[in-house]
Amino acid sequence: MKKVAVIGVGQSVFGVRGDVTLQELAWEAVREALEDAGITQKDVDISVVGTVGTRGYELMPAQPVNDYVGMTPKGPTRVEMACATGLAALTVGYNFIASGNADVVLAIGVEKMNEVDTPTSLAVGGRAGNYLWEFHFYGTTMPAGYALYATVHMAKFGTTEEHMALVAVKNHYYGSLNPKAHFQHPVTVEEVLKSRPVAWPIKLLDSSPISDGAAAVVLASEDAVRRLKVDTPVWIAGIGYANDTPILTRRPDYVGYRATRLAAEMAYKRAGIAPQDVEVANVHDAFTIAEIIAYEDLGFVKKGEGAKLIAEGQTYAGGKVAVNIDGGLKAKGHPLGATGLGMVYELTKQLREEREGKRQAPLKRYVALAHNVAGVGHVAYVVVLRR
Amino acid sequence: MSRKYVKIEGPYVESVPLVYKHKIPIQKTEQFWRGLAEGKIYATRCKKCGTVYFPPQADCPVDMSSEMEWVELPREGVLEAFTKVYARPQGFDDLEPYVIGIATLSNGVRVMGWVEPPDERCIKVGDAVEVGTKSVKDKYIIVLKLKKSCT
Numbered sequence: 001m002k003k004v005a006v007i008g009v010g011q012s013v014f015g016v017r018g019d020v021t022l023q024e025l026a027w028e029a030v031r032e033a034l035e036d037a038g039i040t041q042k043d044v045d046i047s048v049v050g051t052v053g054t055r056g057y058e059l060m061p062a063q064p065v066n067d068y069v070g071m072t073p074k075g076p077t078r079v080e081m082a083c084a085t086g087l088a089a090l091t092v093g094y095n096f097i098a099s100g101n102a103d104v105v106l107a108i109g110v111e112k113m114n115e116v117d118t119p120t121s122l123a124v125g126g127r128a129g130n131y132l133w134e135f136h137f138y139g140t141t142m143p144a145g146y147a148l149y150a151t152v153h154m155a156k157f158g159t160t161e162e163h164m165a166l167v168a169v170k171n172h173y174y175g176s177l178n179p180k181a182h183f184q185h186p187v188t189v190e191e192v193l194k195s196r197p198v199a200w201p202i203k204l205l206d207s208s209p210i211s212d213g214a215a216a217v218v219l220a221s222e223d224a225v226r227r228l229k230v231d232t233p234v235w236i237a238g239i240g241y242a243n244d245t246p247i248l249t250r251r252p253d254y255v256g257y258r259a260t261r262l263a264a265e266m267a268y269k270r271a272g273i274a275p276q277d278v279e280v281a282n283v284h285d286a287f288t289i290a291e292i293i294a295y296e297d298l299g300f301v302k303k304g305e306g307a308k309l310i311a312e313g314q315t316y317a318g319g320k321v322a323v324n325i326d327g328g329l330k331a332k333g334h335p336l337g338a339t340g341l342g343m344v345y346e347l348t349k350q351l352r353e354e355r356e357g358k359r360q361a362p363l364k365r366y367v368a369l370a371h372n373v374a375g376v377g378h379v380a381y382v383v384v385l386r387r
Numbered sequence: 388m389s390r391k392y393v394k395i396e397g398p399y400v401e402s403v404p405l406v407y408k409h410k411i412p413i414q415k416t417e418q419f420w421r422g423l424a425e426g427k428i429y430a431t432r433c434k435k436c437g438t439v440y441f442p443p444q445a446d447c448p449v450d451m452s453s454e455m456e457w458v459e460l461p462r463e464g465v466l467e468a469f470t471k472v473y474a475r476p477q478g479f480d481d482l483e484p485y486v487i488g489i490a491t492l493s494n495g496v497r498v499m500g501w502v503e504p505p506d507e508r509c510i511k512v513g514d515a516v517e518v519g520t521k522s523v524k525d526k527y528i529i530v531l532k533l534k535k536s537c538t
Contacts (some may be wrong), residue, residue, distance in 0.1 A: 155512035248489060
């Protein structure tokens, strides 16, 4: 299997982007990624478009995107895995190179979620969990799915609404330092606790926003890294993945996500590292409780100790492990197809030490981790990156 | 506190509307749907390996068998998890906020349902519930009635 490096990254400004179409939004990220890699479309062997697309008017969105960004005829692949679409697309791109079928791959993640109204967007999300046996009868939504786990975490481990609010406070703080974030203002614990309930105990300020956005990543083989004279390649050290039953009543417990635990185990084994080696991570904080649970499922702390980690401030830059210091899904935004590649964008910048001041994690081992989840722990991808 | 966020509006055109309404086959699970109307909850059990499926399924991937029988589920359960849904999706936005719960029944099978009464300050993980069904709009759903009283 060939080694694979990240050699270029780009990301649009996330937010409500009523100024651009899907294609125009994708171009913002693609242009930056190609320029960052110092290449043009001619150097790319194949593009992989990751987009969920269920809120869009283009039902085959990959083709208009590929065409607009200059990737015809080298763009025959679209990837969809709900909210984990970004890292699923990265994995497909990785395999094109690892298998020797391509030298340079362009992974594009893009989503427009604000062209439909909020009840429609909530319904699309809820139906994506499990339509027939849950949404059809009970009107499940994504926040409701995560809230079911939140009430259990609270009952079993003493996690509180205040603990969850602390995650929002941290991620909004970093969002306030990120000019590409959907939310760029800080929030207080009190503001989070007073925000309106969405799916109790999850409140509005515990929730990631409905965002439009795009991110793009250029992947290259070791040969291409040499040929293109890349200064600071960031290597994909290991990828792990797993799925779980989409029928929540068939899950063994509600304290964590089995798919994340299995994906992390696979990624750590393949990368030859332990959870404690990770210095900077982007985890799937679709809701604040999800970040607390991710600390545990990724092995940063033992099960039940996630709340303590945020209460001690150990996931700020300079703490035990810097988590979501671009704002995370919570403040940077969660444009499904773009989310996972947006994590790789951020972690590549971190590993190259291109961030300034409080936005740069202090690094000794240069080990980063991205964690992207579909649904309510339905699917998880974990990617370990090293410089 | 002042708010700073990205919200860019611009001129737009409207798409040609598209309405989806699906016909979902229930031929292989008809007893389950009939049971709900009678206040009963049915699961399927594989005649070969004994695995109980809820929600019911017509095929058992464990031993590649499609020889299934219907079993009625017990009415007693314990609440494992719950949430009160305030931000309701399209199709449920004309209803009052509802509480979704997951209960483990006395035989170990888990079911989802709406918890009654929908009082999130009273409901606790571990509460005993009685399982039944009720009609909401055009369909029957499972309800998880708290055995304790909330005042």
